[in-house]
Amino acid sequence: MSTFENEELYYIAKMREIVRTRSEALGRPMTACVVTFGCQMNARDSEKLEGVLSRAGFVITQEEDADFLIYNTCTVRDNADQRVFGRLGRVSHYKKRNPMMKVAVCGCMMQEASNVEKIKKSYPFVDLIFGTHNLYQFPRYLCGTFEGTGRVEDIWEAADRIVEDLPIRRKYSYKSGINIMFGCNNFCSYCIVPYVRGRERSREPREILREVETLAADGVKEIMLLGQNVNSYGTGLDTDVTFPMLLNEAASVKGIRRVRFMTPHPKDFSPDLIRVIRDNPVIARHVHLPLQSGSDSVLKRMNRRYTKQQYIDLAQRIRHEIPDVSITTDIIVGFPGETAADVDDTLDVIEKVGFDNAYTFIYSKRRGTPAARMEDQVPQDQVNAGFNRVLEAVQRNARMRSIALQGQVHEALVEEVNTRNEGYVSARLSNNMIVHVPGDASMIGKFYPVKLSECRGFYYFGEITGDERY
Ligand code: SAH
Ligand code: SF4
Numbered sequence: 194m195s196t197f198e199n200e201e202l203y204y205i206a207k208m209r210e211i212v213r214t215r216s217e218a219l220g221r222p223m224t225a226c227v228v229t230f231g232c233q234m235n236a237r238d239s240e241k242l243e244g245v246l247s248r249a250g251f252v253i254t255q256e257e258d259a260d261f262l263i264y265n266t267c268t269v270r271d272n273a274d275q276r277v278f279g280r281l282g283r284v285s286h287y288k289k290r291n292p293m294m295k296v297a298v299c300g301c302m303m304q305e306a307s308n309v310e311k312i313k314k315s316y317p318f319v320d321l322i323f324g325t326h327n328l329y330q331f332p333r334y335l336c337g338t339f340e341g342t343g344r345v346e347d348i349w350e351a352a353d354r355i356v357e358d359l360p361i362r363r364k365y366s367y368k369s370g371i372n373i374m375f376g377c378n379n380f381c382s383y384c385i386v387p388y389v390r391g392r393e394r395s396r397e398p399r400e401i402l403r404e405v406e407t408l409a410a411d412g413v414k415e416i417m418l419l420g421q422n423v424n425s426y427g428t429g430l431d432t433d434v435t436f437p438m439l440l441n442e443a444a445s446v447k448g449i450r451r452v453r454f455m456t457p458h459p460k461d462f463s464p465d466l467i468r469v470i471r472d473n474p475v476i477a478r479h480v481h482l483p484l485q486s487g488s489d490s491v492l493k494r495m496n497r498r499y500t501k502q503q504y505i506d507l508a509q510r511i512r513h514e515i516p517d518v519s520i521t522t523d524i525i526v527g528f529p530g531e532t533a534a535d536v537d538d539t540l541d542v543i544e545k546v547g548f549d550n551a552y553t554f555i556y557s558k559r560r561g562t563p564a565a566r567m568e569d570q571v572p573q574d575q576v577n578a579g580f581n582r583v584l585e586a587v588q589r590n591a592r593m594r595s596i597a598l599q600g601q602v603h604e605a606l607v608e609e610v611n612t613r614n615e616g617y618v619s620a621r622l623s624n625n626m627i628v629h630v631p632g633d634a635s636m637i638g639k640f641y642p643v644k645l646s647e648c649r650g651f652y653y654f655g656e657i658t659g660d661e662r663y
């Protein structure tokens with residue numbers, strides 16, 4: 194093992210040998226498929242899984258009947274769990290057709306003992322189960338799964354260290370997420386993330402910046418700094434680095450044209466951060482600022498640690514300092530004890546802030562969280578009524594914000610070929626708005642000035658008004 198820099202690389206090399214021998218016997222390459230169920234952080238983990246798999250010699254495919262299939266799960270709401278169980282039901286058929294196939298389940302859902310039990314009982318064909326804290330051990334588990342006979346299962350209660358340098362296979366050539374921290378210490382009372390992702394840990398700034406530089410050298414133009422509560426970045430590190438400092442430095446790396454970040458918490462959104470965004474045009478004109486509720490009493494029971502007025506003031510300060518910014522949000526409807534009057538407060542914030550977009554979720558009871566133990570869970574018909582009111586307000590405001598951009602010219606980064614409209618590509622503005630323009634695959638990853646000519650609610654059809662911008 195001494196010739197290898199670390200244990201992970203040793204197991205990747207070992208797996209390479211296994212894949213090579215089996216491919217030869219099969220007379221075809223071995224394939225692997227990674228399915229992501231969760232948030233951006235979950236997606237970034239999937240890129241690490243794919244990195245390991247492709248380094249081990251697997252051909253990565255989107256087809257689930259691959260020789261190795263792994264579900265990277267999410268458990269933030271019950272419907273995320275149900276989606277995984279639903280999909281797993283089909284997997285036994287693939288396995289019958291290809292008895293050599295190995296199936297793995299990892300990610301947030303596996304940090305819950307009851308889910309692991311359910312998989313073992315109802316889906317006994319699953320060969321490998323691991324959680325979030327030991328993802329870096331994946332190369333070892335992978336070897337064990339192909340070499341051994343029984344199921345490999347390893348769930349850790351907490352993370353022991355931050356492992357740098359796992360191979361990564363990026364989904365997009367021109368943009369990439371970057372973890373700046375892991376875990377969460379906020380314990381919003383409805384949320385399971387702190388339990389399945391553990392305590393907050395920040396990566397060293399020099400490691401992050403090194404990664405940004407490597408990505409830039411590899412042609413990446415847009416990065417997204419990822420964490421559950423990015424504004425508390427730096428806590429626990431030896432240096433005095435803060436999130437605004439890191440953001441500014443990341444945005445100064447040569448070759449990086451756009452920097453996004455997800456997710457800030459309103460309670461920690463400092464004037465410094467507003468200033469840094471305002472003064473650095475590389476930083477996207479977009480702030481995703483989860484509101485959750487506009488009612489003070491609900492916010493208090495959610496343990497969000499801001500009031501309705503503080504949130505409105507913050508949003509207005511952001512809009513005042515950065516006039517072309519878009520503000521998007523997350524809203525939960527049906528939190529225990531929520532009344533129609535509480536929903537009125539949420540509607541009031543929607544009207545006052547005028548969100549450019551919002552994700553609206555129905556409250557989902559998560560076992561082990563404080564909210565799950567609260568009495569007066571809201572009856573379903575009342576939840577639905579509240580949800581529809583919120584959705585109507587969100588959509589109306591988003592359309593208003595959107596139509597106001599009609600006729601403007603913005604710089605847009607082309608992301609992909611538009612599969613619904615032949616001859617079109619989809620591009621994204623700094624403010625996160627999507628615009629479809631005539632074009633082809635050769636434009637992917639390039640910036641163009643685009644005129645927003647035809648508003649279609651939350652997105653635009655447009656036209657390119659000039660040459661590619663370097
Ligand atoms: N750290 C981020 C994102 C957390 S999960 C934040 O602080 O906002 C993404 C969104 O899922 C949350 O913003 C919240 O709106 C929603 N969510 C989390 N737990 C939920 C639950 N139990 N029921 C419904 N929605 C939930
Ligand atoms: Fe969950 Fe709150 Fe942490 Fe976001 S900040 S991950 S909502 S506990």
Ligand code: F3S
Nearest residue numbers: 231232267268269301
């Ligand atoms: Fe889901 Fe885990 Fe992300 S629970 S939202 S995948 S941190």
